[in-house]
Amino acid sequence: xxxxxxxxxxxxxxxxxxxxxxxxxxxxxxxxxxxxxxxxxxxxxxxxxxxxxxxxxxxxxxxxxxxxxxxxxxxxxxxxxxxxxxxxxxxxxxxxxxxxxxxxxxxxxxxxxxxxxxxxxxxxxxxxxxxxxxxxxxxxxxxxxxxxxxxxxxxxxxxxxxxxxxxxxxxxxxxxxxxxxxxxxxxxxxxxxxxxxxxxxxxxxxxxxxxxxxxxxxxxxxxxxxxxxxxxxxxxxxxxxxxxxxxxxxxxxxxxxxxxxxxxxxxxxxxxxxxxxxxxxxxxxxxxxxxxxxxxxxxxxxxxxxxxxxxxxxxxxxxxxxxxxxxxxxxxxxxxxxxxxxxxxxxxxxxxxxxxxxxxxxxxxxxxxxxxxxxxxxxxxxxxxxxxxxxxxxxxxxxxxxxxxxxxxxxxxxxxxxxxxxxxxxxxxxxxxxxxxxxxxxxxxxxxxxxxx
Numbered sequence: 001x002x003x004x005x006x007x008x009x010x011x012x013x014x015x016x017x018x019x020x021x022x023x024x025x026x027x028x029x030x031x032x033x034x035x036x037x038x039x040x041x042x043x044x045x046x047x048x049x050x051x052x053x054x055x056x057x058x059x060x061x062x063x064x065x066x067x068x069x070x071x072x073x074x075x076x077x078x079x080x081x082x083x084x085x086x087x088x089x090x091x092x093x094x095x096x097x098x099x100x101x102x103x104x105x106x107x108x109x110x111x112x113x114x115x116x117x118x119x120x121x122x123x124x125x126x127x128x129x130x131x132x133x134x135x136x137x138x139x140x141x142x143x144x145x146x147x148x149x150x151x152x153x154x155x156x157x158x159x160x161x162x163x164x165x166x167x168x169x170x171x172x173x174x175x176x177x178x179x180x181x182x183x184x185x186x187x188x189x190x191x192x193x194x195x196x197x198x199x200x201x202x203x204x205x206x207x208x209x210x211x212x213x214x215x216x217x218x219x220x221x222x223x224x225x226x227x228x229x230x231x232x233x234x235x236x237x238x239x240x241x242x243x244x245x246x247x248x249x250x251x252x253x254x255x256x257x258x259x260x261x262x263x264x265x266x267x268x269x270x271x272x273x274x275x276x277x278x279x280x281x282x283x284x285x286x287x288x289x290x291x292x293x294x295x296x297x298x299x300x301x302x303x304x305x306x307x308x309x310x311x312x313x314x315x316x317x318x319x320x321x322x323x324x325x326x327x328x329x330x331x332x333x334x335x336x337x338x339x340x341x342x343x344x345x346x347x348x349x350x351x352x353x354x355x356x357x358x359x360x361x362x363x364x365x366x367x368x369x370x371x372x373x374x375x376x377x378x379x380x381x382x383x384x385x386x387x388x389x390x391x392x393x394x395x396x397x398x399x400x401x402x403x404x405x406x407x408x409x410x411x412x413x414x415x416x417x418x419x420x421x422x423x424x425x426x427x428x429x430x431x432x433x434x435x436x437x438x439x440x441x442x443x444x445x446x447x448x449x450x451x452x453x
Contacts, residue, residue: 004441004445007437007441008437008438008441008442010437011434011435011438011441012434014430014431014433014434014437015431015434015435015438017044018427018428018430018431018434019431020042021430022424022427022428022431023042024040024041024066025042025420025424025427027040028415028420029417029420029421031413031415032413032415032417032420033412033413034381034413035117035118035131035381035411035412035413036074036115036116036117036118036119036381036410036411037074037117037413038068038069038072038074038116038377038381038413038414039072039413039414039415039416039420040067040068040069041066041067041069042066042067043066043067067373068373068374068377069373069414070372070373070375070377070383071372071373073088073411073414074116074411074412074413074414075411076088076406076410076411076412077409077410078409079408079409079410080408081121081408082340082341082342082343082407082408083122083128083173083343084118084119084408084409084410085118085120085136085405085407085410086118086405086409086410086411087116087118087403087404087405087406087411088403088404088406089401089402089403089404090366090368090372090402090403091368091397091402091403092114092115092116092366092367092369092372092383093114093115093116093117093118093136093137093367094112094113094114094137094365094367094394095112095113095130095135095136095137096110096111096112096134096135096137096170097110097111097112097133097134097135097382098110098111098135099127099135099170101125101127101170104169104172105169105170106135106137106166106168106169106170111382112137112165112166113165113378113382113383113384113385114165114367114375114382114383114384115130115134115380115381115382115383116381116411117131117132117134117380117381117382118130118409118410118411119131119410120136122173125172126172126173126175127170127171127172127173128171128173132379132380132382133380134380134382135170135171136170136171136364137165137170138169138170138171138347138362138363138364139162139168139169139362139363139365140169140361140362141360141361141362141363162365162394163394164394165367165392165394168365169362171349171362171364173341173351174338174351175338176337176338177337177338177351177353178335178336178337178338178353179333179335179336179337179338179353179355179357179359180333180335181211181212181213181214181215181332181333182211182213182331182332182333182335183211183212183213183299183301183332184210184211184212184299184301184330184331184332185301185302185332186301186302186303186304186308186330186331187208187301187302187303187328187329187330188304188307188308188311188313188328188329188330189206189208189222189304189305189313189325189328190307190313190314190315190316190325190326190327191206191316191317191323191326192316192317192318192320192322192323192324192326193224193274193316193317193318193323194318194321194323195231195278195318195319195320195321196320196321197226197323198226199225199226199227199228199229201226203223203224203225204223204224204225204323205221205222205223205224205239206222206224206325206328207219207220207221207222208220208222208330209244209330210292210299210330210332211299211330211332211333211334212247212296212297212298212299212332213297213299214247214296214297215246215247215248215333215335215355216244216245216247216259216260216296216334217244217245217247217334218241218243218244218263218292218299219241219242219243220238220240220241220265220292221238221239221240221241222237222238222239222289222303223236223237223238223239224236224272225237227271232273232274232275232276232318233271233272233273233274234272234273234274234318235270235271235272236269236271236272236289236303236305237267237269237270237289238265238266238267238268238292239267240265241263241264241265243256243257243260243263243294245334246259246260246296247334247335259295259296260294260295260296261294261295262294262295263292263294264293264294265291265292266290267289267290268289268290270287270288270289270303271283272305272316274317274318278317278318278319279315279317280305280306280315280317280318283306284306285302285304285306286302286303286304287302288300288302288303289303299332301330301332308329311327311329312327312329313326313327313328313329314327333353333355334355335355336353336354336355336356336357337353337354338351338352338353339352339353339354340352341361342358343364343405343407344405344407345397345404345406345407346396346397346404347365347366347396347397347405348360348362348363348398349361349362349363349364363396364405365395365396365397366395366397366403367392367393368392368393368395369389369390369391369392369393370389370390370391371388371390372389373389374386374387374388374390375389376389
């Protein structure tokens with residue numbers, strides 16, 4: 001093709017390319033306030049028509065293509081909605097387009113994928129759905145207590161470790177759940193006993209609230225005395241017990257006193273031994289200190305002074321000249337109703353109950369890709385695996401610090417309005433220049449066709 005014809009085609013292609021660039025710019029501007037939106041940038045690649053004479057003019061054109069910037073982190077802003085979630089770092093939320101709310105599973109005809117659009121809120125059945133209509137997916141966790149739903153059915157606690165999006169379930173935040181009472185089986189004390197204490201000094205006391213199987217609580221007092229003639233040995237004994245609260249929620253003092261009747265206890269002493277550096281040697285676990293009883297029932301927990309890392313209770317020590325109580329924990333519950341949920345930065349969804357207990361319900365994993373910019377983008381800030389993105393990998397934010405999940409926060413659009421307006425001006429001028437190429441080529445064609453032979 002002649003250089004004149006090639007210049008005409010190149011000019012038209014240039015106009016088309018700048019039109020595509022303007023389309024991407026307008027799309028970015030339209031989504032400047034869209035939660036979790038990832039801006040794209042229009043780029044160009046050259047196509048050159050090869051000719052047999054390499055030194056001759058070669059006409060060509062610019063072909064536009066959109067380069068997605070999905071991996072770019074957006075600004076995270078706080079909101080007043082607890083269900084709003086934002087990711088700081090790498091990864092995506094796993095979501096589904098459709099779920100079966102009866103079986104609590106993803107519908108087989110629904111689509112699964114990932115998103116950074118975390119403006120979730122509960123639907124009428126408590127399932128977390130974002131404004132684009134996609135359901136948040138998580139790992140169902142086994143629970144240590146029996147939870148009953150508002151419909152009276154026991155909630156499923158079966159769980160296996162999911163390694164794929166297909167193994168996840170929709171996250172449901174129910175508001176009518178109740179939790180049954182459970183008796184206290186262990187009381188953990190994290191104390192510091194003064195090394196300067198002697199057997200002639202008054203015993204030290206520490207209290208705890210314990211629950212029976214019906215959810216009734218008792219206040220128990222444990223006394224600690226230095227053994228005569230020793231420097232590192234103490235005795236622990238129950239020296240008091242009284243009525244606490246009723247499991248049925250009754251708070252009237254006379255009704256409480258009547259229901260409990262006489263509260264009594266039996267007491268067994270145990271010996272605490274420390275080494276020369278103040279660390280406890282024995283007992284190394286829980287020991288029985290006796291039984292607390294009333295007209296409503298009885299409870300016989302073990303008492304542990306050696307620490308409980310699962311409950312953040314440190315081991316009891318013997319240092320300096322001061323008595324301190326660092327932590328007291330007991331594993332009984334009075335039973336109660338659901339008061340809400342908490343979502344930690346590690347993605348742990350915990351249901352909280354009126355008796356002060358909490359039950360972990362879901363683990364929200366994050367989904368990572370080797371090349372997130374290669375994902376297929378679909379309406380609603382929804383992405384799916386492609387040939388260039390690599391396979392999805394699920395990870396727990398608590399164990400792999402690639403990202404954290406921020407509760408009551410949203411990731412804003414990555415569109416920079418000033419940049420887009422600047423690009424618009426550049427694109428408009430490039431379009432005008434290509435128009436000039438076309439009009440000039442046309443004038444030259446007219447000159448040629450107007451020549452008289």
